[in-house]
Structures are given as C-alpha cells and as structure tokens.
Amino acid sequence: MLQGRQTWVFPVPPVVTATGTAVGHMESEGPLGRCFDIIHKEPWLGKESFEKAEQCLLEQACLEALKKANLDTNGVNMFLAGDLINQLSSSCFTARSLKIPFLGLFGACSTAMESLALASLLVSAGGAHTVLAATSSHNNAAEKQFRYPNEYGAQKNDTCQLTVTAAGSAVVQDVGNGPKITAVTIGAIEDMGLKDPFNMGAAMAPAAAQTIINHFKERDVAADYYDLILTGDLGRVGSKILVDLLHNAGLMVESEKICDGGVLIYSEEQKPFAGGSGCGCMAAVAYGYIYNEMLAGRLKKALLVATGALMSPLTYQQNESIPGIAHAVALEVLE
C-alpha cells in the first residue's frame, strides 16, 4: 500500500457511498449554493451560541450523509472529525450525540482531508467496514475565537480569508457504489518564515505544492492524470503562488485544472476578501460540489488537497511564523 515515503495507493479502493453538507446563508448564496443539502438563513441555527450552532451544522451534515447511505449511527464503526474550535468542541460534542467510536483530528483546515485519508486507511486495512469522516467551521465561532469580539467589526485587508460557515461529511465503506479513494499523500510541514495571519494563503501554498509534487512522484502518474486539483483553502493569493511553485518545480499541471475551494465558494460580488477558509470550506466544496459532479458524470478524477495553517493566537503573539501543511486524497470514478 505504501509507495515512497508518504503515499498510500489502495489495492482495493474504499468507496465514498454518500456525503452530506450543511451551510450558512452566505455560502448558500454563492456560486455553489445549489450543491449543498441543508441551508440555514441565520447564523445561530436557533441555538444559544455560535459554537452550538456549529455543532448543529456538523450533526446535520453527518445525519444527512448517513440517511443517504441508508445507515443509522449503529452501523458506523468509527467517526473521524475535527474543527477549528479549541479542544475540538464541535466535533467532540457531535461525537457525543452520534454515539459512534470517535477519533478526534486536528490539522486546521487540512483536517478536511486528514479525516478522509484516515477513514480510507481504516476501511482499506479492514479496521472498519464503515467510517464517517467530517469537518466543520462557523464564521462567527471562529472569528470570535481567533480574532476579535465580532462586535468590533475589525478591518481586514485583501489578502485575508473569510471563515466559511459549513460542515461536510462523507461515508467511506468497503463495499457500495460511488467514487473511490484510490490514493492518499500525507504531508509534512513547510514553513517559509511568513508571519502575517492576514495572509495565510501565502503561508500555506508551499505545503500544498510540496504535497502535490510528492503525490505525483510517489504515485508515479503524469501531470495531466487528474481532471482537477482542488485545494482548500489557499484563496486567490495562495492559489496563484501554488501554480508558480508547481511550474517552477517542473510539474506542468495546466493552470485551468487547478482550483481552490475558498475561491469557488463565494462570488467576487460577495466581497470575501481573498476567499473562504475553515475546515468546513473544503468539506462542503469536496462533498457538495466535487462529489456531485462525479455522480453526474461530469468529473472522473480529482485530487483533493486540504491545506492547514498550524498557528494559534498564542504562537502569533510569541512571534512565531506560520507552519503550513497539506494532505492529498485522490477521488476517482472507476469503471
């Protein structure tokens, strides 16, 4: 299964039999709005706090995926999830509701694919028949924790990204119908010394590039193998850097085949600064848009590359740079 240092190529590829997504108002009004299962018009979801609202979003995405897969929670061996909130409270409390054996994961926004990668490994290894992988983020809960009290309305610049209010989940199984996970590359940290928390796209782009380069090399496929490489979330700034880094390294993937979840989820008219971000962004775009494009027969081979900025408010205050990481999962429609 292992090829090279950090790539898994699955001899029997696990199947993503169903996905579920739940999003907020702004995401539902964006270009991908019609791809999402559950849409909320207000950010509280009728709950007492933004954190409880995020938990609700994650629970809904999970239950929607299970419903589509015709499963109840007892039919799931393990639940792999993560989010941005300190001590992963959205995921932990969702795991409490679902009552499924739980493994908590953290890789900032890269958790979206860290969870899918490990879910695939569990199923492929015979460690589970059915795994639920999910991530979430909530704009107000994240902004409250990482930046300012929301009420302050702090100014942002054009390289900033906007935390997406969304959750996405995938049911990964050893048998069933659907796109399959054929390969995974686990990333190492890349840190070029950037320290600006208002430009995380630039900080994460080198990690995305390195993981993609390692993936093509270790899986040993040509630069035109995938129909699409979806990163999440580099935003407009980081995406441009990524293309340059790949081409400079001699991996000549066509620029048109590289896109970013943080760029796709909002239109420019929605003024999302450099684009969306957050664990829920890649999950919603991958499980809402990409997965459905595959079911509709419009897309066959996608490489999903989730990127994370592994900083914290404290490491920023302590004058540390921003470590970036990226994990890649290949999702393919096999004949």
Next chain:
Amino acid sequence: MLQGRQTWVFPVPPVVTATGTAVGHMESEGPLGRCFDIIHKEPWLGKESFEKAEQCLLEQACLEALKKANLDTNGVNMFLAGDLINQLSSSCFTARSLKIPFLGLFGACSTAMESLALASLLVSAGGAHTVLAATSSHNNAAEKQFRYPNEYGAQKNDTCQLTVTAAGSAVVQDVGNGPKITAVTIGAIEDMGLKDPFNMGAAMAPAAAQTIINHFKERDVAADYYDLILTGDLGRVGSKILVDLLHNAGLMVESEKICDGGVLIYSEEQKPFAGGSGCGCMAAVAYGYIYNEMLAGRLKKALLVATGALMSPLTYQQNESIPGIAHAVALEVLE
C-alpha cells in the same frame, strides 16, 4: 482485523522498537523517576515560554526514541502526535522541527493511546514501515491556558488532578524487536452529565469502563488475560469508580491488576491532589515505566487505557457537561 464494532486485532502485530521520555522536576522525584530518559530541573527548559518548553520536551522525547531505534527522522514515514495546547501548537511545531509527514490528533489525555493505536494501524495496514507516536503536556502551559494565570495560585480541592510535565514517544515498526501491539479498542464518548472540572476522574471513569468492557468482549479474552490494566489518567477518585463499574458490569478483573498512571507518577508526599493528568502523563508512564518493565521481563501483557475529558473552558462556561472518552491498546511480550 476488525472484531466486533470497534476492536482491531492485528494479524501481524506491529512492534514498539523503542520509546523515549522527557520529564520535569516533580515527575523525576516521584516513584517512577528512575524510569525516565531525560530529566529537567526547572520548568522553562531554558526557553522563553512554557509552550516552547513543552515543545522542547516533546522534541527530546522523540529524538531519544529515534536514537534508541537507531533511526534518523528521514527513516520515519509518519509522525502522529497531540497535546493539550490550543491548536496543538507543541505537536505542530515539533512536527516542523522533525520534518516528518504529520497527522495531528486530539482526544485530550486519551491522545496518548489514540496516537499509538493509529500508529499501529498504519504499520499493520502496510501504510508505513515506521511511525513515531508521541504526546506531551506541561504543567505551567496547561494551567495557564485552562485555569488561571499561574501567579494567582488558585486553591484546589482533593478531587483535582495536576497536569504532568512530561512527554513520551514510541517508535512503531513492522519489523524489529520489542513488545508488540496485539489489539486496540477505539472508544465512544460516555457522558453521565458531570460538570465539575475539578473532578475529571469521575467524569472519565465511565468511558474507561465501557472501553475496557468492549475490549474484553470484542477481543474475546478472559478477565485475567492481562497482567495489568493501566489507565491514564483517572487519578485516585476515578480509579475507585472504575473498579466498581467493571465489577458491577460483571467483568471481574482483580483490583490489584488495575492501576493508573496519574496515581503512579507522584507519591502522596508530593501532594498531587487526586494524582497527575495530561497527555504526557500516560505517555511517560506507558513508555517509561511499562515498556521498561516489559524489556526487563517483569511484565508480559498490559492493556493501556488512555482517558480524555473532552471539555474546554468555553464549554464549561456554557454550562455543558464533560464528555469522556477512552482508547485501549494491548501491549504484549510475545514469545
């Protein structure tokens, strides 16, 4: 490999070829002091912050284990780690130093065995030849984040636990000599509605009990199979509850065979309240004490059960109860 819903029994058990531990002054003066590899006399480790000190502790534990296994970082496929600090900064920055492909994990103190469990799965599945699993905690870094500015010297009661200053790491490989990981049980959350953050042992005991009960049932072994069941960290209060819960459920493990890392690591004279806690406690006790007892031939079969209280300061403030979780890893000397 899967037996029952949530237990893995490895057909070819991965080997723990080496371990490394680094601890603080109080831990070095406790009953297990002589078991640890690296000892520090002051809590700063010469660094500018307690968080940097914790990172240093984790790096030292990792490098020590690699040295004993005669490996350099390039020889490791993946690094699985977690800690208690927001956004796992100790682990993330250690992953940056080590330059090993990294998967961040969070399950509060249960991360000590979550990381070992997943490392075993990776190796057993052929997803890696060599994995480094590690966790850490630092008293001052944790107290600063979770409770009060340290300078306040807030009073505590007897059911409280003390965050251990320690890091432990294990090298898990597909070939080599050493105790082997024969089975794993991944736990689900148990929440009996307890809300007292000064009595986490009681909140976590039901999760430990349920995971142990599931392990014995799904692995299908007798109550006297293990020489020792080591929990971490229930402390004195939670440990008593655990024995009652197991016996009430009909799992008649002898009380003398059940012990707790948080109880073992400090003597009563050190006044650790109900005992130690933190991701580094179980890691140091399992990789320092238990592992060395096995190498010395004094212990053959141990079940390591790491427990986590999946709360946060915010969920406490929002009046939530404390979800508990526990993961079990069977470590055995096979002939």
